[in-house]
Amino acid sequence: MSSPNVIVFGPTGSVGSITALTAHTLNATVTLAMRDTTKPIPPNLAQTLNLMPRLQADLSNPASLHAAVTASGAKTRLPLPHLPRARPHARAAPSRALKQAGIEFVVFLSSASVNPHHKEQGLHAITPAVELALADTLGPGGYVAVRPGYFASNLLLFGRVVAEGGVARMVYPEARFDLVAPEDIGRVCGRLLVNKGLSAETAVVSLAGPQVLSQGQAVRVLAGVAGTKVEVENFASDEEAVGFVVQNMGLPEPGARQLVQGFKAAASGGNGLDKSRHEEAVANIKKYGGKEATGIQEWAEMNKVKFT
Numbered sequence: 001m002s003s004p005n006v007i008v009f010g011p012t013g014s015v016g017s018i019t020a021l022t023a024h025t026l027n028a029t030v031t032l033a034m035r036d037t038t039k040p041i042p043p044n045l046a047q048t049l050n051l052m053p054r055l056q057a058d059l060s061n062p063a064s065l066h067a068a069v070t071a072s073g074a075k076t077r078l079p080l081p082h083l084p085r086a087r088p089h090a091r092a093a094p095s096r097a098l099k100q101a102g103i104e105f106v107v108f109l110s111s112a113s114v115n116p117h118h119k120e121q122g123l124h125a126i127t128p129a130v131e132l133a134l135a136d137t138l139g140p141g142g143y144v145a146v147r148p149g150y151f152a153s154n155l156l157l158f159g160r161v162v163a164e165g166g167v168a169r170m171v172y173p174e175a176r177f178d179l180v181a182p183e184d185i186g187r188v189c190g191r192l193l194v195n196k197g198l199s200a201e202t203a204v205v206s207l208a209g210p211q212v213l214s215q216g217q218a219v220r221v222l223a224g225v226a227g228t229k230v231e232v233e234n235f236a237s238d239e240e241a242v243g244f245v246v247q248n249m250g251l252p253e254p255g256a257r258q259l260v261q262g263f264k265a266a267a268s269g270g271n272g273l274d275k276s277r278h279e280e281a282v283a284n285i286k287k288y289g290g291k292e293a294t295g296i297q298e299w300a301e302m303n304k305v306k307f308t
Contacts, residue, residue, distance in 0.1 A: 004028040004194050007074040009059065011049060012039050014153055014182035015109060015189065019079050020052065021045055022190025031072035033057040033065075062097035069101035077193045079107040092133035099137050106134055106143040107192050109185070112206060112281070113262075114147055135203070144192055144199040148185045148207040149281065150177035152299045157248060158219050158230075159307035165228035171241045171259075173216035173232040175266035178278060180209040180285075181294035183302070188289040198288055208281035210293045218296055225300040226308045238264070 006023050010016035011032040023030050030052050037054040040046070057068035069078070078098060098106065114128045134143040158168045185207055192198050192205070199205060213221075216232040223230040235241040238260050245256035285293040294302075 004077055005031075005072070005074045006077040006079070006193050007031045007033050007055075007069060007072045008079050008193075009033045009057065011052075012041055014042070014151075015186040016079070017042050017045050017049060018183050018186025019107075019189040019193065020049055022187050023077075023194050024048060024052070026191065026194040028077075028194045031055060031068075031074060033068045033072075035059075059094055062093045065094055066097040066101045069098060069103055075102045075104060077105050077107070077196065078103045079109070079189050079193050092137060095130075095133050095137040104138070104142065105196050106138060107189050108134055108143055108145045109189065110145040110147045110204075112147045112149040112208070114145070140203075141196075141200070144203055144205060146185065146189055146192070146205050146207060148180045149209065150179055151185075152179040152181050152209060152218075152294075152296060153303075155179075155215075155218055155222055156303075156306055158222070162219060162222045162226050162228060162230055162307045165223070165230060168219055168230050168232045169235060169244070170215050170219070170232060171235065171245065172263040172267040173219075173234055174214045175263045176212050176214050176269075177218075177266065178208040178210075178212050178281075179218055179296050179299075180207055181299045183299075184209075184285045184289055184291075184294050187291065188285060191288060191290060205284055205288055206277070206281040207284055208278050208293075210282050210295050212278065213296060221296050222300045222307055225297070225304055 004023070006028050008016055008020040008023065008030060011020045011034065020030050020032060032049065032052050032054045034054055034056065035058045037056050041049045053072075055068040055071055057064045059065065095106070108131065110131060114131065131145050158170065161168045188205065188207060219230055219232060235244060241260045242253065242256045245251055245259055246253055249256070249259075251259060282293050285291070
């Protein structure tokens with residue numbers, strides 16, 4: 001039986017790089033698709049991933065996707081990160097280009113906030129539209145949407161203050177999240193990518209971290225690993241919080257306002273973390289990724305170099 005031939009988009013990110021590494025360890029032939037082929041791979045993975053061929057591809061340019069897939073020879077599997085913002089009618093173009101180039105199966109990095117059957121607005125409208133486009137283009141069994149919760153790596157936004165100690169100002173520090181490790185997400189994506197049969201029973205795989213903590217609690221865990229002391233405080237107003245998000249997280253103002261309201265809801269218990277669904281999403285990391293979910297203490301120790 002020949003080894004799977006896969007193409008990984010976004011291989012320099014924390015999820016994409018582990019996806020590529022996992023597929024490689026499972027004997028897949030892996031091609032890296034990148035908007036900028038000179039962008040460096042994470043140093044801890046560079047020795048392996050730098051041996052893989054790189055092709056230029058831009059998710060906002062369907063022609064470049066078609067060319068990259070054709071050149072790679074990948075026919076059966078494809079992991080796909082978040083697609084860029086586009087008008088609704090344009091969101092199906094990338095999936096059509098992939099199918100026309102011979103792709104038969106897509107692993108799509110989606111979000112736990114998605115409900116494809118609800119009419120979403122603004123920040124939350126893009127991802128469900130892409131899921132629907134994949135379903136329409138590739139049909140049943142042609143894709144699986146991986147829906148992780150809140151990335152533990154989002155805490156690195158406070159990496160500098162954790163390293164130095166002091167006061168971390170954050171949007172609603174009491175907002176509670178599941179803090180899923182990007183490494184766990186990448187491992188699940190890589191295994192799904194190489195073994196399509198893993199997702200034969202579902203088109204959606206939800207993932208979550210094993211602990212639900214407030215942002216403030218989680219940042220203090222990082223500070224404990226770094227050997228520093230950090231205090232947390234909220235912004236004086238939602239307007240100030242919006243300004244912080246625009247400046248530090250790269251979101252346009254409407255998206256920043258939506259995010260702040262989401263954090264506000266999470267601080268009031270409105271984050272959708274139903275116990276049974278959360279337990280299932282945690283179990284999925286072992287079910288599809290082959291290892292137990294990573295807790296925030298373990299994740300912090302693994303990534304200490306990033307905030308010390």
